[in-house]
Amino acid sequence: MKALVYYGSGKISWEDKPLPKIEHPADVIVQISKTTLCGTDLAILRGGVPDVQPGRTIGHEATGYVTEIGPAVQDLKVSDHVIIPCNTSCGRCEPCRKGLHSSCERGGWLLGHTIDGVQAEYARVPLADSSLFRIPDGVDEEAALMLADILPTGLEVGVKRAEVGLGDALVVIGAGPVGLATILAAEFYSPARIIAIDLDDNRLAKAREIGATDTINNKDGKAREKVMTLTEGRGADAVIEVIGNPATFQLAQEILATGGRMANIGIFHKSTELHNETLWTRNITLRMGVVDNSTVPVLLKMVQAGRLDPSSLVSHHFHINEILEAYEIFKNAAQEQAIKIVLSTDAAKKAGSNKVSNDNEFIRQIVERVLASL
Numbered sequence: 001m002k003a004l005v006y007y008g009s010g011k012i013s014w015e016d017k018p019l020p021k022i023e024h025p026a027d028v029i030v031q032i033s034k035t036t037l038c039g040t041d042l043a044i045l046r047g048g049v050p051d052v053q054p055g056r057t058i059g060h061e062a063t064g065y066v067t068e069i070g071p072a073v074q075d076l077k078v079s080d081h082v083i084i085p086c087n088t089s090c091g092r093c094e095p096c097r098k099g100l101h102s103s104c105e106r107g108g109w110l111l112g113h114t115i116d117g118v119q120a121e122y123a124r125v126p127l128a129d130s131s132l133f134r135i136p137d138g139v140d141e142e143a144a145l146m147l148a149d150i151l152p153t154g155l156e157v158g159v160k161r162a163e164v165g166l167g168d169a170l171v172v173i174g175a176g177p178v179g180l181a182t183i184l185a186a187e188f189y190s191p192a193r194i195i196a197i198d199l200d201d202n203r204l205a206k207a208r209e210i211g212a213t214d215t216i217n218n219k220d221g222k223a224r225e226k227v228m229t230l231t232e233g234r235g236a237d238a239v240i241e242v243i244g245n246p247a248t249f250q251l252a253q254e255i256l257a258t259g260g261r262m263a264n265i266g267i268f269h270k271s272t273e274l275h276n277e278t279l280w281t282r283n284i285t286l287r288m289g290v291v292d293n294s295t296v297p298v299l300l301k302m303v304q305a306g307r308l309d310p311s312s313l314v315s316h317h318f319h320i321n322e323i324l325e326a327y328e329i330f331k332n333a334a335q336e337q338a339i340k341i342v343l344s345t346d347a348a349k350k351a352g353s354n355k356v357s358n359d360n361e362f363i364r365q366i367v368e369r370v371l372a373s374l
């Protein structure tokens, strides 16, 4: 089979690898149908995730079909159509019992991190019964793919931890894939304003298209003043920080209203300053964490009911054999107007799932690129 293999900073290759095998009784093998690239994959590529060893197949968001089950698997069967979420969990250890599946003592972020991941034609998924989600009939597979990471991350780590509520002024800092997914999830709670802040006008346009009431391009560094104007000088009831750098963390603190709640989704690589000296009298709450994927079943119901369409976050389609080209596009996301890039395998074609590798879209992109190069 083919897989995307990481060979150290900046080096990836699409190459042959042996088919994965059942290694533990609770494993299943999944034939990947669709997978997608994540900002975390780019961090790995930059050498920013040292736990990822050279030789590792990366990728942690996919959908596919179960082709083999281990002897301890009870709830899944061969041919089940499933979401492979970013974190796996046993459901039985102490953190799992507390609902902290991302901190599972036997699981957590394994795929594409400490074991081979899902940017491949097949993948071994451990702790399968308690980790995979069956895709109900009538749910678009690309919508389901968005539930492997970005939608539950936006909802669980962002919207729920910031306690977004009816009539709130919400600010989302960062309108990349996770920021946009956060906006979609926030709409379930009916905030009065959803203000998106970014440096990229295309992403801000997308934010407006999917539900942001106001957008701010912070190229001029005036986001604080603009949020204050939009909120009659009070600031935001809820701020969700999706970037993970000291400047945006500082901005988040400056735009919080009294009693405001801040949730951090962004992954920080540096320590930051928390201004207790000005925040302590103002009843501020700060929360952070990693997605537990506990809301995937609810999100699937919302997709099934037609009340959530996360496939609107898909900007590009490729066949998985074009994955290196897809990475080039994703690395230049702003220039290429890329949000989520879906890669489909021949399994998707066989299953007749819709929007398969979207040949027309692919041809359109090629023609556009050729025309642009003339």
Ligand SMILES: [Zn+2]
Binding pocket: 038, 039, 040, 060, 061, 086, 149, 150
């Ligand atoms: Zn991800």
Ligand SMILES: [Zn+2]
Binding pocket: 089, 090, 091, 092, 093, 094, 095, 096, 103, 104, 105, 106, 107
């Ligand atoms: Zn566990």
